[in-house]
Amino acid sequence: MDAAFFETLWVTFKLACSTTVILIVIGLPVAYWLAFSRYKIKPFIEALVSMPMVLPPSVIGYYMLVVYSPRNWFGAWLGKAFDIRLAFSFEGVLIASVIFSLPFMVQPLQNGFRSLPDSYREASYTLGKSKIRTFFNVLIPNIKPSFITAVALTFAHSIGEFGVVLMVGGNMPGQTRVASIAIYDEVQALNFSIANRYALILFLVSFVILATIYSVNKKQDAWKMM
Amino acid sequence: MIYIDIEKMLHTADGKVNLAIRTEIPMGDLIALFGPSGVGKTTLLRILAGLTVPDKGIVKYGRLVWFDAHNRVNISPQRRNISYMFQDYALFPNMTVEQNIQFAQPVKNAKAVDELLSIFGLSELKKCKPNGLSGGQKQRVALARSLARKPQLLLLDEPLSSLDAEMRCTLQNEIARAHELSGITTIMVSHDLNEIFRLATQVFCIENGSIQKNGKPEDVFSDNSVSGKVQITGIIARIEKQDAINIVTVISGGNQIIKVIAFDSDLEHLFVGDRVMVFSKAFNPIISKLN
Numbered sequence: 158m159d160a161a162f163f164e165t166l167w168v169t170f171k172l173a174c175s176t177t178v179i180l181i182v183i184g185l186p187v188a189y190w191l192a193f194s195r196y197k198i199k200p201f202i203e204a205l206v207s208m209p210m211v212l213p214p215s216v217i218g219y220y221m222l223v224v225y226s227p228r229n230w231f232g233a234w235l236g237k238a239f240d241i242r243l244a245f246s247f248e249g250v251l252i253a254s255v256i257f258s259l260p261f262m263v264q265p266l267q268n269g270f271r272s273l274p275d276s277y278r279e280a281s282y283t284l285g286k287s288k289i290r291t292f293f294n295v296l297i298p299n300i301k302p303s304f305i306t307a308v309a310l311t312f313a314h315s316i317g318e319f320g321v322v323l324m325v326g327g328n329m330p331g332q333t334r335v336a337s338i339a340i341y342d343e344v345q346a347l348n349f350s351i352a353n354r355y356a357l358i359l360f361l362v363s364f365v366i367l368a369t370i371y372s373v374n375k376k377q378d379a380w381k382m383m
Numbered sequence: 384m385i386y387i388d389i390e391k392m393l394h395t396a397d398g399k400v401n402l403a404i405r406t407e408i409p410m411g412d413l414i415a416l417f418g419p420s421g422v423g424k425t426t427l428l429r430i431l432a433g434l435t436v437p438d439k440g441i442v443k444y445g446r447l448v449w450f451d452a453h454n455r456v457n458i459s460p461q462r463r464n465i466s467y468m469f470q471d472y473a474l475f476p477n478m479t480v481e482q483n484i485q486f487a488q489p490v491k492n493a494k495a496v497d498e499l500l501s502i503f504g505l506s507e508l509k510k511c512k513p514n515g516l517s518g519g520q521k522q523r524v525a526l527a528r529s530l531a532r533k534p535q536l537l538l539l540d541e542p543l544s545s546l547d548a549e550m551r552c553t554l555q556n557e558i559a560r561a562h563e564l565s566g567i568t569t570i571m572v573s574h575d576l577n578e579i580f581r582l583a584t585q586v587f588c589i590e591n592g593s594i595q596k597n598g599k600p601e602d603v604f605s606d607n608s609v610s611g612k613v614q615i616t617g618i619i620a621r622i623e624k625q626d627a628i629n630i631v632t633v634i635s636g637g638n639q640i641i642k643v644i645a646f647d648s649d650l651e652h653l654f655v656g657d658r659v660m661v662f663s664k665a666f667n668p669i670i671s672k673l674n
Contacts, residue, residue, distance in 0.1 A: 193608050276473035282460040283467040284487045284532050294486070298477035 161330060162351065166358065169335040172322075173315040175320070180262040180311050183255070188266035188290065192366075207264070209257045221253045225325070228298025248332050250326035257321045261310045269303025270296060299346045302374045313366045316359065384409060385536070385568065389430055389440030389450070393592070402426055402592040408585075410445075413562050413569045422589050428538045432467045433460035444536065456510040465536045465557070468622035470544070474513035474519045480524050481509040487531040500525040503557060519550040521556070530561055537562075539571040543578060544561065545577070549614035552656070555581050572674045576604060580616065580658045614662045617641065619655050633661055 189202055190240060208219060218264025225243040226232045235241045243249035273296065281291040297304065319337040336355045343352040385408040393400045404422035408414055416424040429435035431442065442450040449458045460467075466487070470581040474483050484496050497502065500506045503523040513521055529537055542558065543551045547595060559582055564570050566610065573579050579586050580600045588603060596603050601616055617635030622645075629650055633641045641661055646654075653659065 274471060274473065276469040276471055278469065279432075279460070280469060281475075281486075282471035283432050283434070283463075283465055283538075284528070285461050285464070285489060286486070287461060294476050295477070299475065301477075321620060 162354065164331050165334050165336055165339045165355070168331065168333070169316060169337075172247070172251060172254055172318070172335060173312050175251055176258055176315040177262075177308055177312045179251075179255050180258060183296070184259070184262035184266055186306065187259075189265045189270055190298070191263065191271035207260045208272045209340045210260045213256065214318075214320025215259055216323055218253065221256070221321070221325045223248070225249055244325065245327045245329060245333065247326070247332050250322050253325045254315050255316055257318065258314050259312045261284045261314045262307045263353030265303045265310065266300065269307075272303075273299055278364035292369045305372050305373050311382075313363050315323045315360060329354065384445065385431075386441065386443040387427075389442060391423070391426060391430065391437045391439035393421075393423050393426060397421065398593045399601075404589075404594060405595070406567065406587065406594055408570070410568050411566050412584045413571065413582055415579040415586040416572045416589055417579060417586050418576070418589035423590055423592055425540055427589070428467065428540055428570060428572060431536065432465055432538055433458060433463050434467070439618070464532075464534055465538060466532045467538045468525050468529045468535040468540060468542055470540045472513075472525040474521055474524055474528070475515050476512060479510050479512055480505055480516070483513065483524055484528050484531045487528045489533065496531065498511070502560075519546050519554070522546065524555060526554070526557065526561070528650070530565065530567075533565075535566060537569040537571065541574065541578045543574050544574065547572075550577075553580070558582055575647055576587065576600075577618075577656070577658045602673070614659050614660055615641065616658065619653060619657050619659055622650065622655060633659060635661075646665045 187206065191199065191206070222244055223229060224231050225235075227236050227242070232243065235243065240382070241248070243252065277295055277299065280293055281295045282288075286294070317337055318335065321334055322333060323338055323341075326335075328334050328338050334342075337358055339354045340352045340359075343349070343355070387408070388402075388405045391402045393402050400421075400423065404423075404427055410462060416427060417422055426435055430437050430450070437450065437452065439452040440449065440450070441452070444463070445457075448454075448456050449463055450456060469509065475486065478486060481496060481500065484499055485493075488495065493580065497506070500509050505520070505523055505524065508516065508520060508524075513524060516524065526539075529539070539558070543554050546554065555578055558569075558571075561567075562582070571582070573583075583600055585597060586600045586603050587594045615633075615635050617633040617639070619631055620634045620640075621632040623630045623632075625644075629645045629647065631643045631645050631650070631653070633643060635641060643661055
């Protein structure tokens with residue numbers, strides 16, 4: 158029982174960590190683009206990125222299953238070319254989780270970029286620095302509170318994932334069984350003590366993460382006032 | 384020679400203004416842009432920096448075409464080798480004073496950074512972050528950073544606007560010295576006549592979107608109604624009250640001391656540090672050979 162318990166926790170944290178790392182890489186450029194581009198298409202992209210915040214997880218889960226299905230061209234191509242089946246696998250859940258948590262990474266970063274005065278970017282350009290150097294040396298270090306908020310929110314949100322994981326991954330121990338699903342499962346089986354342990358851990362982890370965000374941002378404000 | 388011939392529609396608080404500037408700026412000059420707010424002085428600087436795109440026209444630096452609307456040329460700010468000092472200084476809060484200056488260098492050179500720090504009196508502050516500095520200190524860092532870039536064109540947007548008189552005077556010296564040392568062509572937005580007289584070799588008065596007057600500050604700002612035979616410009620160094628009159632000491636050209644008698648009513652708008660013109664109408668000046 159204990160081995161299964163830790164296995165479930167391991168899958169939960171592996172999923173949350175991988176989702177967060179992947180979203181840092183994807184989220185930074187997407188947030189930069191959304192913050193500064195002036196293309197007419199931008200509101201549509203913005204809406205697409207934010208969709209997971211308003212859509213029921215089951216809708217995203219359903220579409221992911223449709224995309225993964227070997228009966229559709231993408232699923233069929235994956236199967237043929239790489240012998241990969243994404244539905245009911247950890248990788249499949251991971252991709253769904255990345256899409257589902259995208260707004261939690263992008264929105265704080267986008268707000269962070271927008272809150273910087275334009276003159277930071279412009280000063281860096283006039284000092285001869287490329288856009289990429291400006292991005293890494295000037296912009297990112299100056300949105301640290303937004304960055305920490307984005308990472309922590311994404312991580313916390315991925316840990317609490319339920320609907321999408323259930324739809325796309327099912328409940329396969331060691332593969333796609335995460336803590337939130339395990340709680341549901343154990344309650345259904347009337348194993349309240351195990352459900353309680355999972356619930357407590359999720360509660361504590363989420364609390365610590367949110368408390369960290371708020372204390373870091375408070376410090377940041379104090380630092381700004383200095 | 385910098386050749387500018389551009390047009391840009393500005394949306395100001397008073398409606399649309401078409402900024403139409405056509406001029407040439409000799410290399411090595413220190414140009415002041417003077418005029419009311421919202422007439423496009425900052426926009427002109429930004430166009431030269433490549434941060435704002437004009438609607439039409441040409442900007443050339445020597446033989447290099449920086450902007451040509453017709454041929455769709457627009458060289459990026461990075462490739463213009465300029466420095467732009469922003470009104471809000473735009474110091475990077477994540478870097479220390481030293482790192483801000485270092486960041487501007489095309490090639491890292493610790494010795495040059497130390498030199499700049501000491502010229503601008505910032506050595507003590509080099510490990511401080513900009514957010515902890517006063518306005519005057521930030522301004523000095525911004526100026527030092529602009530020079531660290533070793534630009535061929537220095538653009539300063541109201542560089543001394545938020546400083547008190549004493550600090551302004553010190554920093555005017557620093558700008559003058561920086562310009563003398565490097566010979567960099569400098570264009571500066573300023574509302575301060577004192578500053579313009581002190582620093583500028585030429586002043587462009589911009590009004591209603593175009594250059595209305597230009598020339599030496601003395602020529603542009605001297606009151607044409609004065610038909611004085613002797614005109615000397617200087618700065619008021621001291622005002623002494625003696626009974627019913629005042630003795631105003633004016634220093635001209637750094638070492639010539641002129642004492643002028645003035646009544647209280649004459650002094651209503653005159654203060655120590657003001658740039659003034661001393662002129663005489665009633666006497667024939669007498670000329671004599673020196674030595």
